[in-house]
Amino acid sequence: MSDILVLAHRIPFPPDRGDKIRSWHILKELARHGTVHLAAFADDEADAAHLPALRAALDGRLGEAHVEVRRTGRAAAAARALVQGKPLSLTLFDSKAMHGFVARILSDHPVSTVFAFSGQMAQFVPKRARLVMDFVDVDSAKFEAYAARGGVLAPLYRREARRLAAFERATAARASASLFVSDAEAALFRSRVDLRHGDVRALHNGVDLDFYDPAAAVPAAPRPDGPLIVFTGQMDYAPNVDAVGWFAEEVLPAVPGATFAIVGRNPTPAVQRLAEPGRIEVTGAVPDTRSWLVSADLVVAPLRIARGVQNKVLEAMAMGRPVVASPAAFEGIDAAPGRDLIVAESAAEQAREIRLLLADPVRAATIAAAARRRMEDAYRWDVRLAPLAGLIGIPQRQAAA
Known part of the structure; x- marks a missing residue:
């Protein structure tokens, strides 16, 4: 069975915030279908320290892993973005160590698919690799919304929106599939990008219904006198x-x-x-x-x-x-x-x-x-993520086995 390389802009554990919730469940589902290697950034040392717990939660199904604390400051990244003509969203995450780890994994292991979570991670995927790109959201549209509200940062937001939109188009053009969190986001991306043969689709989020259960024994927070x-x-x-x-x-x-x-x-x-x-x-x-x-x-x-x-x-x-x-x-x-x-x-x-x-x-x-x-x-996660097996090339019969 082929290996899978997962790239994430934030270590997918613990699943205690929106992006980590989605990336964790995707990682866990992909690990059902083969050995998964992981390359991810962390916000700080405490965040990076969650790797052993992540490995234990995957119960031996995680191969090699590289978790790197992101240390590039916004000022340095902004200067580099202006000089290189790139989006700040990319220069904030650029890393020689990350490039090196990805290159080595692709050289040393039989990786059939690279699954990149969040647009920033596409910069680490060489063009020869098969890429499934989970954009999650149309980030360039978010920066357009920021710019539309005006203020002193509006010109910078407009620049980021333009540069990021161009990068999103180029990434989707080489990806085997481009995924978004909802039908509305996928439709918005299609309306902005002319991909005649591109596979742009929604991969919907779920919710952990056993954890988020009104019948669970959870101590209630103190209530005020009123509502x-x-x-x-x-x-x-x-x-x-x-x-x-x-x-x-x-x-x-x-x-x-x-x-x-x-x-x-x-x-x-x-x-x-x-x-x-x-x-x-x-x-x-x-x-x-x-x-x-x-x-x-x-x-x-x-x-x-x-x-x-x-x-x-x-x-x-x-x-x-x-x-x-x-x-x-x-x-x-x-x-x-x-x-x-x-x-x-x-x-x-x-x-x-x-x-x-x-x-x-x-x-x-x-x-x-x-x-x-x-x-x-x-909204059960297993139902929402059922299409993943096909996206990484696992036949439906084998995926269900």
């Missing part, structure tokens, strides 16, 4: 920072008596300044976000800039929580608005829907139960 509204996410991620700031300023004032909990690691100074005793709680990292989900009267996802599928929404729905999401946060989720969750756009609309749910516990419980059922029906 509790919860947002979960990585709190140094710009779209999340924007979302909670906008919600706190524009929506929460129209929901009297409620407490808003911002739950997630690495809150930026801007997020920390939102904290207000009895009204807004900024938790930072927590041992288990499920504790806050089970305590929540409802969960919000008020993102104004979003790409792909929001795992935070899937997880809240799996936990049987009523969710109020913006259209951007809902995009790509296979569920029925009004039945499985509430979708509302403006601040006034979100505030009104939140007040209505808080005032009608029976309706909130009905939506919460429908949300869990929808996750059970459509």
